[in-house]
Amino acid sequence: MSNTASPVDAAFSGPAHDHDACRADALARAEALCDERGVKLTALRRQVLEIIWSGHRPLGAYDLLSRLAEQRGGKAQPPTVYRALEFLCAQGLVHRVESLNAYIGCSHPGAAHRRQLLICRACGAAAELADPPGLSLLAKDAARHGFQVEAAMVELSGLCALCAARQEAGTA
Amino acid sequence: MSNTASPVDAAFSGPAHDHDACRADALARAEALCDERGVKLTALRRQVLEIIWSGHRPLGAYDLLSRLAEQRGGKAQPPTVYRALEFLCAQGLVHRVESLNAYIGCSHPGAAHRRQLLICRACGAAAELADPPGLSLLAKDAARHGFQVEAAMVELSGLCALCAARQEAGTA
């Protein structure tokens, strides 16, 4: 890892963050993981993953589609990008953000984890907390009612530290 | 309240649940709340709310639309149902289920609450836990990273007690 900061700080840390290294790390980890699992990170899939990792803001399928078309000089159809997303999600390299109909790179690929997403409404960036203690408590609350949790969608929207400070300064 | 069970048990309790009373309660509470607030629960809005409360399964906007058209004998346009939903959501009488693009009646209207949704993948029913302890812990986890939570979307998918038992019996 070229970045010492936590994934959360990376997502919300503005220009201080070396994103080129961040993206390169993500791509390298993806490459290694797919290799290890014997699945193919094809040129197309890699390209989509790269676009997703162009920043820490979740991107819509049609954003990806238009950027993909741009890069290839031609046009691209929805199934192209959706199939790539399906693969990347299945491999745990990308997460779907339900509340935004968008997709974001996973910060903890390779390890099974439940996640808690923090989405800044001001800068649009999103960060992922892996296996936060609150989440198992939610499952316990559910279990108390006889409910067996299989999948958890936790997306918290609000202000990241930087945007909160900026807001503060603006209104002052 | 005609039902002694908790809202969760009501949602997941099968035929033992007196749903006519349950729906009537919900409608009456909505009526009272709107009256108290000086906003209008018009015939259309009430009708949409009634359709939503026809069960404990989240319904899509176009499900509502077609049932509405059915009941009126004619046809209905999307904006009709979306405007009603906008009103009902704003009044806290209905919640949007992000992971399903669907809508469900609120079990705790009138009181501000953060909610945790339990969605059974077998029977499709959904139940709402109000202000569960796990949720404030999630906010604390976020705060530890300098993130101020403004809105929380927590939707857990899995099996309700009844469906889990049924599953058990089926595989046995």
Added chain:
DNA sequence: ACGTGAGTGCAACAGTGTAACATCGCCGGG
């Protein structure tokens, strides 16, 4: 009676996601 504004009807369209079928290229078996 009149004007105003919220609520509704209506038409068209934008955004998100999928189904079905054709094509390409690689890789293993004959």
Added chain:
DNA sequence: CCCGGCGATGTTACACTGTTGCACTCACGT
């Protein structure tokens, strides 16, 4: 070497979800 199969991609068309803009009505206060 050829062939058959299979996964990945291309292409077309379509389904589902949600929004914009404008017209009309009707209840309400003055």
